[in-house]
Amino acid sequence: MRKLLAVLAALCLLAVIPGTASAAEPGQKKVVKIGVTQSVDSMNPFLAVRLVTGSIQRMIYGFLTVPDSKTLQPSPDLAESWTTSPDGLTWTFKIREAKWSDGQPITAEDAAWTFNKMITDDGAKTGNGPAVENFQSVTANGQELTIKLKAPQASMLDNPVPIMPKHVWEKVKDIGKYDAEVYPTVGSGPYVAVEHKKDQFVRLEANPDYWRGRPKIDELQLIFYDNPAASIVGLKKGDIDLIGRLNPPDFESLKGDDNIVQWNTQGRRATYLQINHGATTSDNKPIGDGHPALKDPKVRTALHHAIDKQKLVDEVQGGLAKPADGSIIPPLYKDYFWEASGDRKIGFDIAKANKILDDAGYKKGPDGIRTMPDGSRKLQFRFSIHTDTPIEDKLSEYLTGWLKEIGVALTTKRLDSSKFSEETGTTALFDIAISGWSVNPDPEEVLATHLCSRRPTASGEGGGTESFYCDPTYESLYQQQQKELDRGKRADIIKKMEERLYTDAPVIALYYPNDLEGYRKDRIASITPIPEDKGLLYGGSGYWPFYTVETVSKDGAATESGGMSTGLIAGVAAAAAVVLIGGFFVLRRRQGAADERE
Amino acid sequence: MTAALDELEQAPVRHGLLRYAATKAGGALLSIAMVIVATFFLFRLLPGDPVRALAQGRNMTPEQLDLERARLGLDKSVPEQFLQFVKQTLQFDLGVSYEYKRPVLDLIGERIGSTLLLTGTALVLAVSLGLWQGARAGWKPGSRFDKVSTAISLVLWSVPTFWLGLLLLMVFAAGIGPIPGIFPTRGSSSVDKPDGFAGVLDVGQHMVLPCLTLVAVVYAQYLLVMRSSVIDEVGQDYITTARAKGLRDDDVRRKHAVPNALLPTVTLVFMRIGFVVGGAVTVEAIFSWPGLGQLFYEAIRVPDFTLMQGTFLLITVSVIVMNTLADVVYHVLDPRVRSA
Numbered sequence: 001m002r003k004l005l006a007v008l009a010a011l012c013l014l015a016v017i018p019g020t021a022s023a024a025e026p027g028q029k030k031v032v033k034i035g036v037t038q039s040v041d042s043m044n045p046f047l048a049v050r051l052v053t054g055s056i057q058r059m060i061y062g063f064l065t066v067p068d069s070k071t072l073q074p075s076p077d078l079a080e081s082w083t084t085s086p087d088g089l090t091w092t093f094k095i096r097e098a099k100w101s102d103g104q105p106i107t108a109e110d111a112a113w114t115f116n117k118m119i120t121d122d123g124a125k126t127g128n129g130p131a132v133e134n135f136q137s138v139t140a141n142g143q144e145l146t147i148k149l150k151a152p153q154a155s156m157l158d159n160p161v162p163i164m165p166k167h168v169w170e171k172v173k174d175i176g177k178y179d180a181e182v183y184p185t186v187g188s189g190p191y192v193a194v195e196h197k198k199d200q201f202v203r204l205e206a207n208p209d210y211w212r213g214r215p216k217i218d219e220l221q222l223i224f225y226d227n228p229a230a231s232i233v234g235l236k237k238g239d240i241d242l243i244g245r246l247n248p249p250d251f252e253s254l255k256g257d258d259n260i261v262q263w264n265t266q267g268r269r270a271t272y273l274q275i276n277h278g279a280t281t282s283d284n285k286p287i288g289d290g291h292p293a294l295k296d297p298k299v300r301t302a303l304h305h306a307i308d309k310q311k312l313v314d315e316v317q318g319g320l321a322k323p324a325d326g327s328i329i330p331p332l333y334k335d336y337f338w339e340a341s342g343d344r345k346i347g348f349d350i351a352k353a354n355k356i357l358d359d360a361g362y363k364k365g366p367d368g369i370r371t372m373p374d375g376s377r378k379l380q381f382r383f384s385i386h387t388d389t390p391i392e393d394k395l396s397e398y399l400t401g402w403l404k405e406i407g408v409a410l411t412t413k414r415l416d417s418s419k420f421s422e423e424t425g426t427t428a429l430f431d432i433a434i435s436g437w438s439v440n441p442d443p444e445e446v447l448a449t450h451l452c453s454r455r456p457t458a459s460g461e462g463g464g465t466e467s468f469y470c471d472p473t474y475e476s477l478y479q480q481q482q483k484e485l486d487r488g489k490r491a492d493i494i495k496k497m498e499e500r501l502y503t504d505a506p507v508i509a510l511y512y513p514n515d516l517e518g519y520r521k522d523r524i525a526s527i528t529p530i531p532e533d534k535g536l537l538y539g540g541s542g543y544w545p546f547y548t549v550e551t552v553s554k555d556g557a558a559t560e561s562g563g564m565s566t567g568l569i570a571g572v573a574a575a576a577a578v579v580l581i582g583g584f585f586v587l588r589r590r591q592g593a594a595d596e597r598e
Numbered sequence: 599m600t601a602a603l604d605e606l607e608q609a610p611v612r613h614g615l616l617r618y619a620a621t622k623a624g625g626a627l628l629s630i631a632m633v634i635v636a637t638f639f640l641f642r643l644l645p646g647d648p649v650r651a652l653a654q655g656r657n658m659t660p661e662q663l664d665l666e667r668a669r670l671g672l673d674k675s676v677p678e679q680f681l682q683f684v685k686q687t688l689q690f691d692l693g694v695s696y697e698y699k700r701p702v703l704d705l706i707g708e709r710i711g712s713t714l715l716l717t718g719t720a721l722v723l724a725v726s727l728g729l730w731q732g733a734r735a736g737w738k739p740g741s742r743f744d745k746v747s748t749a750i751s752l753v754l755w756s757v758p759t760f761w762l763g764l765l766l767l768m769v770f771a772a773g774i775g776p777i778p779g780i781f782p783t784r785g786s787s788s789v790d791k792p793d794g795f796a797g798v799l800d801v802g803q804h805m806v807l808p809c810l811t812l813v814a815v816v817y818a819q820y821l822l823v824m825r826s827s828v829i830d831e832v833g834q835d836y837i838t839t840a841r842a843k844g845l846r847d848d849d850v851r852r853k854h855a856v857p858n859a860l861l862p863t864v865t866l867v868f869m870r871i872g873f874v875v876g877g878a879v880t881v882e883a884i885f886s887w888p889g890l891g892q893l894f895y896e897a898i899r900v901p902d903f904t905l906m907q908g909t910f911l912l913i914t915v916s917v918i919v920m921n922t923l924a925d926v927v928y929h930v931l932d933p934r935v936r937s938a
Contacts, residue, residue, distance in 0.1 A: 033789070039896070047699050122665055126699070176669075179700055198708060199888040199896075201789045221789050226886040226895070229764060233772040234783040418901055 030217040030551040032524065034538060035231040035240035039199045039224045044180035045162045046117070046124040051539070054160075056222065058543045059204055061162030062188035064093055064111070064145075067541040070532050072333065072441040073487070074157035078106065078188060079145070088152035088485055089136075093145040098211035100165045102186045108140035113166035115147070123176020128161045152483040154490050158442030163188065190215045190547045200224055216550045235260065235518055242519035242527075244538030247391070248318040251516040259522045264320060265534050267515035270328045271321075273508040274435040275300055279428035279468035282455045287468075288428020293372055293379050298360045300505040303432075304346045305353035306402045313511050316394045320516060324509035327498030329443050331512060332535070335487070336443050338495035340502055353406045362407070370407035380409040381431035384424055387414040392434050395510075426456045428468060435466060435507065441541050444482075447497055450506065451478060467506040474500050515539070525550045619926050626922040633914045638683050641903050641910075642676065670696055670904075683907075692908035697900050702908035705893060712786050713882070713889030716805060717874040720812035725867055727813065728820025733856050735821065736828025747821065755818035763811040763884035770807060781807050784886035808885040812878050816870070823866055827859040834858075861932050868924030872917030 038052040045057050058066075062078035079093040095108045115138040118124045118131075125132075136148040149156070168186045172178045184205070185193040190212065191204035204220040223240055225231035232250050234240045236257060246254075254260050276290030277300060293299045309323035322331065325346075326339040340346065361373035370379040383399060385392035393412070400410040410432075415423060424433040437446045448454065449466035452475055456465065477497045484490040501507060515536045519527065528548040529535035537545045649666045667673045671682060686693060692702035731751070735744040754762070773779030782788070782804050791800050831837060832855065840850045882891035890909055897905035 041697055042699060049697075122669070125665070177694075177699065197787075197888070199886070199892060200785050200787070203789060223784070223789060224886060225784050226883045226892055227784075230767055230771075230783045230884065230886060233767060233779075237772055237779050237783060239783050 029219055031219045031221060032217050032242065032546070032549055032551060033221045033223055033240045034546075035225055035234055035243040036222050036538075037225050037228050037231060037245070039226075040196065040202060040222075042179060043185070043193065043196055043202075044175070044178050045127060045164065046175050047126045047178075049127055052222065055539065056193070056202060056204070057162045058189065059191040059220065059546060060185055060187040060189045060193050061164065062098075062106070063162055064159050065157050066543075067158075067441040067530070069528065069530050069542075069544045071335075072531050072541065073335075074442075078111070078163050082157070084485060088154075088483060089149050091147045091149070091156055093147070095143045095145055096211060097143060098188060099209050100167075100186050100188055101184065101192045101207050101209060102165075102168075103209070104165065104167055104186075106163075106165075106188055108143050108145035110166045111145045111163045112138045112140035113170065114161060114164045117164075117169075117175065118161065121175055123174060126176065131159055131161050152485075154482055154484055155442045155444035158440065158444070160440075190543055191220055199226075212547070215547050220546055220549075235520065238520060238523070241523040242517065242538060244515070244517040244536070246516040246518065248320050248516065251320065251518065252318065254518045259520050260518050261521050263515070263517040263519065263529075263537055265515050265529065265536065266322065266330065266332045267513050268330055268332050268440075268536065268540075269436055269438050269513050270324060270330050271434070271436040271510050271513060272324070272328060273303075273510060274424060274430075274433045274467050275303070275506055275508065276428055276431050276433075276468070277506050280455060280470065281458045282453065283458055284470075285458060287456070288430070290428060291379075291381055291431045292377065293362070294381070294431060296360065297504060298356050299362070299379075300508070301346065302353040302356040302360075302406060303403070303408070304505055304508050305349045305356070306406045306408075307399065307508065307510065308348040308402065309510055310348075312395060312398060315398065316391055317511060317513060320514045321511040322514070324511050327501045327509055328437060328446055328507065329439055329494070329498060332531075333439065333441065333443065335491045336494050336498075338498040338502075340499070344499075344503070346502075350402070350405050357406060364407045368404070368407055369409050378409065379407065380411070382413045383410050384413045384415055384420060384430045384433040386420055386434070387416050395434065425465060426460055437466065443494060447478060447481075447494065450474060450501065469501075469506040471500065471504060471506075474504075521552075523552055525552045615926075615929060618929055622922045622925050626918050629918045630915055633911065633918070634684060634687055637907050637911050637914075638680055641907050687911070692911065693904040695897075695902055695905040695908075697897075697902045697905070702905055705905065706890065706908060706912060709889050709893050712887065713891065714874065715801075716786075716808055716882075716887055716889060717812065717878060719805065720809045720816070720878075721867075721870055721874055723809065724813045724817035725820055725863075725870075728817040729824045729860070729863060731817075732821040732824025733828050733851065733859065736825035736859070737832065737851050737855070739825075739829050739832075744825070748825065751818035751821045754814045757815065759811065759815050759878070759880045760884060762814060763808070763881055766807050766811055767884065786887055786889075804885075808878075808881050808887050811881050811884070819866065820863060823863050824859060827862045828855055831855040831859045861928070864928055864931060865921075865924040868920045868927065869917065872920035873913075 036052050038050055040048070040053050040056065041050045042048040042053065043056075045053075045061065048054070048057070064077060064079040064082075065074040066077040067073065068075035076096070078096055078098070080096045082091060082093045084091055093108070093111070095106060095111060098106050100106055115132055115135060118128065119135060119138070134150050134153050136150050137146075138148075139146045147156075165186045165188075169175075181196060183194050183196070187193070187207070188211070190207055190210045192207045193202060194205045195201075195203040201221055201223045204222075206215045206218050206220075208214050223234075225234065228247075228250060231240065231243055232253060235243050235254070238259075251262060251264070254262050275294055276288060277297075278286065278292075278295040279288045279290055281287050309325075313319060313321045313323050325341075326337065329336045329338070331337045331339075357370060362370040362379060363373075364370050365378070371377065372379070381403075383396050385396055393414075396410070396412045400412070403410045413430075420433075423429040424435070437449070439446050446466075449464060450469040450471075451465075452470035454465040455468055455470060474497055477493055477500065481490050481493040481497070484493060502509070517537050519537065526549070527537055527545050529537055530540040530542060530544040532544075649663055649670065649672065664673070671679060674682070683693075690703070692706070694700065695702050695705055698705055728751075731747045735741075735747050738744060767783065768774065769777055771779050771781045771783045786804050787797070787801050788804075791797050828851075837850060837855055840854045841847070845853075879891035879895050881887065882889045883895050886892070890912075894906065894909040894913075896902070897909060
């Protein structure tokens, strides 16, 4: 047994030493390491759906357009320029004369092949299917790409499909089953993927032939952490250089570290309440068991008056959010953001809320809870939140308190995420639910979640509604903005849609959470957010921050594998060796003594 | 004549073992069949629409949802799905993961190695440490060594794995006060893992914390079983005889008491080998160790039914197989079980 222990001890020792070995290659490579808490689902862009994979695709493939780093408006990417026919049905893109990372020329044929593959092959629809839904035909002629649409579509310039190299991908037999684990990948973005170790990391190297010019760093690594707490440790220790999408407590825990910059800026999300205002299916039949009182717009407005949004921001989000007095598009998107003002603004006013309910005939009972005007039911609502989300629990406590003051009882209902999305999105078994959406530079997607057509069918098959909303005014405004190709005019229509959602209140926007990130300033010398004035780093739109990122020059900080800890490791290893050898001799001595006793 | 006698005497034993093994194997097959059935229905009972969950909040048209359902075979009736599932499982086809869109068997194959490495090492360490400490503790029950090691192991045994793992991570990966952070915070190797021996060391370094966590929480059971069975042996006549012959105390312990006391731990060790395949879901999640446990954890988060089904099946079947093996090995090792 003692021998075994000695062997184990030796193994332990060896395990401690390697820092010294692996630090042998200091190199002059400029590397930036990003910590992510989602692993890559597929390196095949036709199949991948996860956010992290979307970010990686933005780095390694070109798209028709990319959000401008200042305005977030669509700007040229692989498409150098474009024109639209007067009826808005034919779009012609001029594809840039650039090269794939394997040296082949990029032509419109590549783009046409990509879109046509998605139109014709069900397997290729998995990732971005809806993006080509409205496409009638796609053809190529040299560098000219022509897309004919079935109906006008203003969001056409925000196409989310990465353009794939035809000469590489046409050899793939079954796109739906292809894992695309071939490196280096052939792409046209600023980086080339050179290695992917599943559930561990993706390594991207700078593309020297990138049409905009080579990125300033040599390598970008996305390193996966299953455990968010470990990623914070990783950042503090220097295992990673940047981490995004933090929640307020993790963000606060970075305070006081001189090497870390806390990045706190406006985010792309809105948090809102979804109200079951009489959910119906796509053939207008009632569905679910929502409380009848919530069908009354006056009740919904009273609820809106009873919410102190500033307090929620301060107490629930730790001040790291902006109260919402508008609808579901956050202020990050200046062009589309709408905010209520003057008389239209629904402020926190318990007295007013009580008066609205009194006037509408909802009388308070002896227990302080109101009943329906016909006395049939008490105003007792369920509030659906996700299990294991402390922030939503806290939010629920505040809402319960305020609603009690206006004679409404609220009970919290915790659901796991799949049950939650089923009850609030398909079966409508809820009264009020927490909701939220990440908004893209083109807000069409989030606006569409409130369309009649997005309600579930009678059999419960759904199209992805957010509110079971179906309103003729909203619907016609949506159609108008679809056809409006003038950006300014379209923005005006979109603002009207937001206003309609605000006053009709099928959803009540609570606040816009900030984008919370952290990065090491001893490693990252500069990084440009998107949008440039006050935007996001990781999780923004496009590759801009990681195209512009620059590392701290070598003389100061050591990068690469733990140069800092080499000495420490050697020291600890030496100490461990001393202890183990000491222990060995003590054991030997005791053995000797035992022998002597015989 | 003598040879014939020998045969006469040995034949029933051999037959007995074969029959015993066959009975056990039959029982195991029955259990596996039941597990296959249970697995199918268990995962159908879980709430949530997998197709919607897969969309991850993206909007999909009803046509697309239907297409997705058809692709996953969810458009068929439950009995049809069940027959399909049984047929595939018997052909060692665990289906295609909803989320990764790749055969579950491939995904398992990619990760089983790192799980075996981690949990296998942890098992070897936990067994060695537990048995050694247990034997010593049981030899002199009530001694200081006994008290200290039993207390330590019991404390570690009752500590929540997640908490212990995070604690080790905070202390030895991040470093606190005078303790420097020397171990990596995640994964089974560095991104820029060197080749050759240095690469092996790199993996070793990544293994220290997850391995330590696993050993800490599981070794107590070996210690306690070993301790109590050594205590049982200490009172036996053969020990007294051995001592009376004037053998050294250490020798009596190592050569007489321990081999006999080892028997009850055999089952325990084999059972654990079954769990080794399942890995340690919690430990893999804390240290982002890319193994089966992590795969299962991811599958639950999505939820990815085929992947959950596949990993669950693999884990339960390996536990059953190992249990059966344990029974048979025990039967061979311990004559008392045979006669009973």
